[in-house]
Amino acid sequence: MILSDEQKDALTELINIAFSRTAAALSDLTGQRVSLNVPNVAIHPIEELNTALSEFIIGEIASVHQIFSGPVSGDAMLMLSYEGANVLIDILTGERQGSGRMDVSGQEVIMETGNILLNACLGVFGNLLKVHVTFSVPRLHLEELNSMLDTLVIGKEELRYALIIYTTFQIKESSVTGYLIIVLGVASLDRLIHAVEEWAQINA
Amino acid sequence: MAKILIIDDSALSRRMMRVILERAGHEILEAADGIIGLERYFLDKPDLVMLDLTMSGMHGLDVLEKLREMDPAARVIVATADIQSSTRTMVTTSGAKGLINKPLLEEAVLPAVTAALND
Numbered sequence: 001m002i003l004s005d006e007q008k009d010a011l012t013e014l015i016n017i018a019f020s021r022t023a024a025a026l027s028d029l030t031g032q033r034v035s036l037n038v039p040n041v042a043i044h045p046i047e048e049l050n051t052a053l054s055e056f057i058i059g060e061i062a063s064v065h066q067i068f069s070g071p072v073s074g075d076a077m078l079m080l081s082y083e084g085a086n087v088l089i090d091i092l093t094g095e096r097q098g099s100g101r102m103d104v105s106g107q108e109v110i111m112e113t114g115n116i117l118l119n120a121c122l123g124v125f126g127n128l129l130k131v132h133v134t135f136s137v138p139r140l141h142l143e144e145l146n147s148m149l150d151t152l153v154i155g156k157e158e159l160r161y162a163l164i165i166y167t168t169f170q171i172k173e174s175s176v177t178g179y180l181i182i183v184l185g186v187a188s189l190d191r192l193i194h195a196v197e198e199w200a201q202i203n204a
Numbered sequence: 205m206a207k208i209l210i211i212d213d214s215a216l217s218r219r220m221m222r223v224i225l226e227r228a229g230h231e232i233l234e235a236a237d238g239i240i241g242l243e244r245y246f247l248d249k250p251d252l253v254m255l256d257l258t259m260s261g262m263h264g265l266d267v268l269e270k271l272r273e274m275d276p277a278a279r280v281i282v283a284t285a286d287i288q289s290s291t292r293t294m295v296t297t298s299g300a301k302g303l304i305n306k307p308l309l310e311e312a313v314l315p316a317v318t319a320a321l322n323d
Contacts, residue, residue, distance in 0.1 A: 021287070025285075025306075025307055028307045029307040092216070105215065108214065108215050108216060109216050111214070112214040112216040112217055115214070115258065116285040116306045116307055118285075119258075119284075119286050119287065119306075120285065120287060123285075123286055123287035123288045123291075124287070126288040126289075126290065127287065127288055127289050127290075132290040132291070133288065135258050135286065136258075137213075137258055137259065137260045
């Protein structure tokens with residue numbers, strides 16, 4: 001499945017708006033400026049997902065995984081390096097977490113942060129595309145990428161290709177860099193593209 | 205000053221909400237899920253409930269429905285990370301006095317609380 005230039009342009013613009021809302025939410029949470037890089041949009045066969053994500057995520061990660069459902073359904077993830085997650089906890093709680101194992105309270109902070117950021121991002125999708133998205137309770141994974149990817153639950157029958165949308169963000173004055181990733185199966189991707197085209201036509 | 209019950213499964217969000225509301229002089233009660241929240245509402249009769257939506261166990265909309273069954277005059281403000289317009293419509297239709305989005309900001313929380321309490 002290949003996106004036309006127009007489709008990719010419209011999708012990237014929508015994602016840009018959604019991720020900007022996410023950065024604003026993170027800035028409100030931390031009280032610091034958050035910079036966001038241009039989002040990347042790519043389609044990968046599902047069996048190459050691990051390899052594709054491994055290109056930019058190495059080692060142990062802290063990821064918040066939220067399943068969303070509705071006319072467009074899939075998996076949304078906030079991924080942070082383990083060290084970056086600890087720094088973020090320090091910023092949000094004002095307490096020193098250090099570089100050791102994350103305690104239960106710290107895990108809870110990262111989980112709620114993921115919930116806020118992923119909702120901010122996908123909520124923009126829902127609003128702009130006029131579809132209602134329902135969110136699952138967020139789950140925190142503290143493990144290597146492989147194990148986390150085993151938990152993706154997009155409909156098995158459509159698990160042939162996945163749309164990977166990711167961007168990196170950085171909280172100014174800190175070393176926290178993170179990734180926002182949305183994985184959609186083919187059926188949802190088709191519906192998303194259709195909705196994005198309508199949205200682009202209305203706003204052209 | 206009012207007695208306000210916070211129902212949210214996130215300790216971080218409960219803490220942030222508590223800080224904002226206590227600074228404004230309100231008395232705070234907390235519940236970490238919907239079932240406990242309904243019990244506390246029944247026992248403590250708060251003036252206002254701040255209610256999360258996406259929680260493990262009961263979803264916030266189900267909690268809102270039960271609260272309104274127990275007490276049709278229950279005053280509830282939904283505090284959620286969900287920014288969708290359709291969610292706002294569902295919450296309002298279900299009888300909530302307002303909706304505020306997370307992350308919680310004092311300038312959004314306090315006017316909503318004042319409006320709900322004066323309603």
